[in-house]
Amino acid sequence: MGVDSLGYIALTTTKMDEWRTLLERVFGMEPRMRDGAIDYRIDGYHHRITLTPDTTDSVEVIGWELGSSEALATLVKILQDRGVAVTMEGADLRARRKVKELCSFTCPMIGNRQELYYGPLISNTPFAPSRGISGYKTGTLGLGHVVYWVKDLAASVKFYQDVMGFAISDYIAWDNNDAVFMHCNRRHHTLALMQDGPNTPAGALMHLMVEANSYDDVGYGYDLVRDMGIPVMIEPGKHSNDHMQSFYLQTPSGFWLEYGYGGIEIGPDWQVRNYDAPMLWGHRFVGS
Ligand SMILES: [Fe+2]
Known part of the structure; x- marks a missing residue:
């Protein structure tokens, strides 16, 4: 379902x-x-x-x-x-x-x-990347994940569980943030929901994540972003819950794009946990 x-x-x-x-x-x-x-x-x-x-x-x-x-x-x-x-x-x-x-x-x-x-529609020709990358981890895991701020976090989580068929992966609460991570396949989370705040309006997309097949893709991408003056919002680091190694940049539309590698997958023995920080290391806000 x-x-x-x-x-x-x-x-x-x-x-x-x-x-x-x-x-x-x-x-x-x-x-x-x-x-x-x-x-x-x-x-x-x-x-x-x-x-x-x-x-x-x-x-x-x-x-x-x-x-x-x-x-x-x-x-x-x-x-x-x-x-x-x-x-x-x-x-x-x-x-x-x-x-x-x-x-x-x-x-x-x-x-x-x-x-x-x-x-x-599936194409019979191979993906032809615009620069030398190893490609993206998609398949049954899908495009990646999205994170939204919502007004009623508990009701939103229940809707995505009861109606859309998601299951809870884990939780992170830190500083003034409260996030619930949810999966619909083996990707650790395809959707995460966060409680809205004064500067984080409900309904807005916080970020989209795409996952590379190699960490070198992310590293070369990070150098390009820095060289081209594209705003980096969060420096490279590793998440506490899905172990994704990633950095975040601001897109021309304002929301963020996370470029990641190495996220763990949901398995049959999965246990829901509750973390007190989003990162194991790195992931410092730029300027902090
Ligand atoms: Fe993310």
Whole structure:
């Protein structure tokens, strides 16, 4: 029951050139032009990230993948039984997303647009990165993870457990932060939710994480970011819970992008834990 993985993210932006520089020169993603928009490929899927030029910067949608039409129909029914309005999307949007079946809804907890789909288009040619990287750890683990601030943390966690099919991985509480990490496959967390605050508004995407196949990809990427003057927000370090070695940069749209390597996976003997700090080492805020 529930979603299988984070499939894609689509963004609108006023800063196409800056985004292109970031995704192509730093992250080595493969651009595919489409009517002014750009789809970015990072693995066998047709694309995982879409940039569309617009007059505002926004996270247009995140897309959750399910394994079959039946699984999709079951989740739609569960959402509707909870009073969530679900729209079955037509051929135009299916063609843009490159999926067999597609529906959308507004998350009653985060407040953002989300899509559910099955049957993503897979390309028969290898991913051709824009720079020399070993590639991205995706497959059944999906695109990566997203972290959102929410107004009602307890109710949001319950919604993602009871409706969307996530399970709790662990918790971290530190300083004035309160975070719950949740999985829907073997990736340690595909979604994390944090209590909102005065400068961290509910519904905003805090960051997207993509995971490299080698730490050298991350290291070379870090040097490129520094050389190109892209703002680093958190220096390289290792997380306490998923052991991801990563750094964080600020994207042209304002939210952060975490470039990571080496995250542990959820296994059959998984035990939920509660940590008092997000890092084992490093991960210092820039300027601290
Ligand atoms: Fe993260």
